[in-house]
Amino acid sequence: MAPRSRFTKLDAFAKTVEDARIRTTSGGIVTIVSLIVVLFLCWGEWRDYRRIVVHPELIVDKGRGERMEIHLNISFPRIPCELLTLDVMDVSGEQQHGIQHGITKSRLRPESEGGGEIESKAVELHSRDEAALHLDPNYCGPCYGAPPPTKPMKAGCCNTCQEVADAYAQVGWAFGRGEGIEQCIREHYGEKLDQQRREGCRVHGGLRVNKVMGNFHFAPGRSYSNGNMHVHELREYWNTTAPHTFTHVIHHLRFGPQLPDSLHKKLGKKADLPWTSHHVSPLDNTRQETDDTNFNYMYFIKIVPTSYLPLGWEKTWAGFREQHHAELGSFGTSADGSVETHQYSVTSHKRSLAGGDDSKEGHAERQHARGGIPGVFFSYDISPMKVINREERSKTFLGFIAGLCAIVGGTLTVAAAIDRALFEGTVRLKKLRAKDL
16 A cells, blocks of 8 residues: 555545445436537637627827828719819818819719719829920910919919919909900810709718818809908809709718728627617718808808727737828728728708798797808817727636636536435335335
């Protein structure tokens, strides 16, 4: 017999002699069932350990000097592209008049003809390349008393109708149809403008703005600054037989990049929850109709910065600030899969510039002010709070091991209790039957 170790007295798992053990049929059934239960629960524990959940957090946004992208797709079926201007301005004093970069204007056929899109080559009314095809290389067009535009085709000259219009806008002069201007006569600007009177326009693309309170708007006529006032040339919008109105359809409007499709798949049915921002844009597929030429639509937007941080993003994160010069459309996305985007809420208001009340809608007490500019205005404000959607595993590896131990130990303990109860019950029944005999 082997000598006893000093640890023998500490053994909490006392062994029984094989001869003292009794094996029963019920015990074998309980053993098989308990093993199946253990395997099933362990598989569930493994799936839970592998599961990735998205935890939302709310923090104070400490970003500085950041910029934001606005992606839009809006149709105006009753106003031609030539009369539609997109401007952006913010409280920092930055203004972008008649934005061209990153934005595409597509001419639409009249609603009576189905409103289909016209070929892209017909989008530009006065293409600079086309306007200068047959000009003398030494030609220098006059600007008709206005200083030359800031970026002309030829320094100190106005060689195209567009450049004369830009020169007029700089000094706040009305341009109209370009009557008496040789460049516009040569390009048949007036005739082309008449051809587009009953067309519509779709504006789509993206633009980059400062991440501060501001607005962007669609209004008729060329825009320019007159002192501290932002002014639009409205003569051509009003002086026309065509029924121009700001009926519009917002196909899509979002601030920042789209969240990845992988997040939508991970969340499954939960992807429709508002906080997931995939991308829940309240203004998508919004349609507003009016027959009033002098009508104004206002959308007041509250923007909440939102981050999506995939699992393991910390290992490859290179810093969001280094991407400020990324191409338009890719700003806010990182190679590690993290996304800096925005959610927003919106309230809207509409009114006729002639004033009046909302008696037709049953609110005679609601009065509207007179005056203003017809158009569609989007005023946005940035929230100081930031939402972070962070991917994490549902439990740690140690938690997974602890869960396995709990499953195995708990299942075997319950199985042992059931087996003991079955065995004791069987023994007592046998004793009762023996007494009856």
